[in-house]
Amino acid sequence: MVRLALRTGLRWKLSAAIALVGALVAVALSLVVHNAARHSMLDNSRDVQVERLNFTQKIFESTNRLQFGAKIDDPALPPALRKEVAEGERATYLQDTGETAPEVWAASPLSNGRVLSVHDRFPDRFAVLDDLDRALVIGSTAVVVGGCALGVLVGGGLSKRLRKAAAAAGKLADGDTSVRIRDEVGGRVRDETDDLAWAVDAMSDALQERIEAERRVTADIAHELRTPVTGLLTAAELLPPGRPSELVRDRAQALRTLVEDVLEVARLDGHAERAELQDVALGEFVTRRVRALDPDITIDVVRDAEVTTDPRRLERILGNLIANAARHGKPPIEVTVEGRVLRVRDHGVGFPEALLREGPSRFRTGSSDRAGRGHGLGLTIAAGQARVLGARLTFRNADELTDGSTGAVSVLWLPENAPTNTGSFPVIHLPDR
Secondary structure: OOOOOOOOOHHHHHHHHHHHHHHHHHEEEEEEHHHHHHHHHHHHHHHHHHHHHHHHHHHHHOOOOOOOOOOOOOOOOOHHHHHHHHHOOOOEEEOOOOOOOEEEEEEEEOOOOEEEEEEEOOOHHHHHHHHHHHHHHHHHHHHHHHHHHHHHHHHHHHHHHHHHHHHHHHHHHOOOOOHHHHHHHHHOOOOHHHHHHHHHHHHHHHHHHHHHHHHHHHHHHHHHHHHHHHHOOOOOOOOOOOOOHHHHHHHHHHHHHHHHHHHHHHHHHHOOOOOOOEEEEEEHHHHHHHHHHOOOOOOEEEEOOOEEEEEHHHHHHHHHHHHHHHHHHOOOOEEEEEEEEEEEEEEOOOOOHHHHHHHOOOOOOOOOOOOOOOOHHHHHHHHHHHHOOOOEEEEEOOOOOOOOOEEEEEEEOOOOOOOOOOOOOOOOOOHHH
């Protein structure tokens, strides 16, 4: 089952939360104020009617005249109020239909057994309640709008700082170890964002120190091995001719190659390598180098281009890609030059999924049918040298052929501009293909 994830910004989430809380508080307060005001008005209306009834009763008993629209034995007297008066009690009664102002009754028994009553609606008093409701609605709306604005303001600032932190973390992940997230975040007020930035920077420093320590150990071990391996290779050359001697020389040479590759990887990991730039006609350069490596390789120069690059490093990349195709793939091997794009393809089983997903990794040769030969350093070195050139090296598998094989495709994208003297690299825009 596919779940659709709705992505929203922090500012809008915070704004919605503040607006929702503000709306709930405003509604609750409005209901409390409305009910309190209504009960106060009703109690006040009851008191007014009682005072009117008292005054009317005094006038009626002395002059036999009725005031304030009072009536004797009013047939419209509510039954509940009539029952209370019949028990000899003076009482009030509220008759509320919910459509207009409630009608307030007050009744009192007379000495002759009759009932004196007055009633009125007090519309002016309850018109004030309508004005109060309108004021509460306007105030609640202002609170919600203000909450939204405050949420956007506060959330916008926090979201901006988090975006800066994410951008700095992205640069750090791309290998720019000079980036410090706490400097990118900035701000005068310390909050959890600064704590996160300090923690990530501390983690980055610790990882960088560990990586640098491992690189130095690797380089030191490889460097210390060069002298005995060179001596071993020299001694192997002095052995008498024969199959055992050939095997010893072959393994000694393989060990020397491995030591040199490990040293090269250590230098590339240290980001201390700099390209020695020259103008090169890419098509002619590739044709000449490939012909020297293997005349049987198919070369196709679709479109030539003049590039500024380091020929030695470019030759190293090309040689490693071809060696990888010859070692792990199947012929024919095809090399294609199309402008600044260089492709190397074989017709074997293709790259393993782990390499396509994670990129080349040292001392990992991939799937079982590609294992047992090589040390997994060839593509690692090629990717590192491409980084020095400011280029990008990508790996993919070709579409399936009629014989069921796929073929591995390595693509080198050379930049339009050469690497700068400071070691930074231009952004490469890859075409859609």
